[in-house]
Amino acid sequence: MPRLAIERWLKASGASDDADETWRVALVVEAAHGQLVHAATRAARVRRGTRLTDARALDPGLQAVTADVAGDADLLGRLARWASRWSPLVEIDGEDGLRMDVSGVAHLFGGEAGLVCDIEARFARLGLTCRVALAATTGAAWGLARFSTGPSLSFPSPLAGEGDSAIAERGERVRRSPPPHPPTRGERLESKERDLSDLLAPLPVTALRLPPGPTRTLELLGLKTIGQLAGVPRRSLARRFREADNPLDALDRMLGRKAEPLTAAPCEAPPRATIRLAEPVADPSAARQALGLLVPKLVEQLAARRLGVRRLILCGYRVDGEVAMAVAATALPTREAKHLRRLLVDKTDELDPGFGFDAFLLEASWCESLGAAQESLVEEPRGERAVAELVDRLTVKLGADKVRRPVARGSHLPERASGWVGVEDFLPTLRAMAVNPSRPQRLLDHPEAIGVIYATPEGLPRRFTWRRGVHDISRVEGPERIAPEWWRERASARLRDYYRVEDASGRRFWIYREGVIGDGRGGAPEWYLHGLFG
């Protein structure tokens, strides 16, 4: 989708037809020697990579707008997620492309032709120009999508005799890029008959995906197309190009003579259940109904693979290219349908259907092995399991960082000595922390400054004022000196002298003096109240 950036901008600014002369707009990015054109409308007739000053010289009325590269990348990321409706393996490729491994997927969409039609139609509905190529090798798909001037799609015949079977099996890939004119069905079917190398022959050598250096060398040598390059004897090519990215390897990869490892490691897909709706449904209760259908399907898969869910994602695919997601995490691996449904059912109401959902996906994105569990002989569930389910329910409703368990950390500073972990880091059993009687029962999140009367420089405190209340100290114990953690904090961090104090009415507090006079890290030391004893 090389027109992705400009089409996104046009959509945001409300323009309908960018060929209109009033829309002579170029999106520019800052570069080392001034601004470069990143994308431009058709009316502007500027190529990407032109300097803005050059473009302005030709057309003084050209408007320049700063390109939102991060926004484009964000959109592409969302489109990649949305594209997972066709295949689980989707990769973002550069700043305007998506790559999908569609091996064994096409038949679900009425064959390869049907798949490509579907992709094109859905992207067209989003108002994005896209160009699809489906080929037996990654390189070929890349080149055809970007540089082929012919039909949008090519179906090379199976690579009989050209590559070993492993590569041929490895996968067809789909690539998109701009169609100069919408291809007709006839052209597509015709292209299926042609041979891969014939198809690739007219492409420029840039389509080899080589760095600029070797590409430039090839062009200087007069080898402008892949066809010309293929005509050169292999031995002389191998002799001329010895670097890692050499044209010979690139050509072999493109034609399937050489393996090109997948970027995404082929891993076992997580258990997932999908449901496709005949037409988009905008009713908010659709997600709830879909969940009811999907959970038993997923649980079946989990049981077959002996897995338990730790994180569960419900995706609603919207017709406008968005994916609405609801995520729930569990403290212990589980595959109990009732519990899983209960976790997500409240969140389904929050899924925004927009113009309607046309597919739902329930995926266990994080699983752990879970063998067959002994059912309790009495009705009551096991304690550990019951507590874990409680934590899941609380987390789903209140948020992941709101329901937490304490964990001991290796630090002397009180606020660091005890950390909190959320549901995803819950251990199978809760463990009580070691008791330290000199620590308060309650700790303020941020120590509060107090005014203290004390015998300087390091005497005991006598009286302090906290939140406008004066406390006369009747008993005091301390100091307990805690040095700053020099490996973590800035050099000017001061030590703390902690005192346990009790006021006249018996209320007990934990206060500290930060620093001592003359430690060279600031002026007079400040006092803080940090905790309350029970």
Next chain:
Amino acid sequence: MADGEQRAANRSPNGSTALPRTGFNAERIGSDQEGRLPWPEAPTLSEVFASNARDGGATGFLLAQVARGKPLLWVQERMAMLEAGRIYPPGLGGVELIHVDARDARAALWAMEEGLRCSALGAVIGEIWGDPKALDFTATRRLAVAAERYGVAACLIRLGGHANLSGARMRWRIASAPSAKHPLDAKAPGAAAWDAELFRARGFAPGRWSIACDAHGQGIQVSHEKSADRRHLVAAAGDRALVEGERRVG
């Protein structure tokens, strides 16, 4: 077991008034007897008012009662945490803890009720600041019913709130009291002590008690406060001889 036998069983062999840490499900104890705190037979909802919002005494009092061994769900409302601090696990004394940080009283009450339905929990403690609208008679009654039905003790700590209409079965007002003598250091604060007032309870007479943790934090000692100051009835904490020895040296 007859009531008198129960009392005898609770009394420790040396006749002191120490109570074991029996937790929220303590056996029923006569409220007018010295050395005993009234505590309901079955788990139910108690309400503990801190006499001062910036007094941690109510926390200590509850922790002295909580049964160990089962996880504890501690729900804190945002304002309660800002005013009186977040609970600090190293100081809690070995309880298994799940902490809930609730946005407001409504969320806190919901989390408490959800927790009460899980009978694997030891107790559910909720801290609410002030008198929020969500905390009305219906809400407290729901908690009390859930606690009784599922057998999980519930306790509502009220900071800076008023004792309005409530469905809680026992309502306490707790204040810190000057602590016991430290066994080794006369100037240092010793084991915690509290003044507890039971101002409303079902099945018990209201009263005031002085409560002190013993020096090892192992149990609590209770004295019923009939006159203004009967704190001397609290059994001495710790090793007295060592204190005297220190004094002689000093």
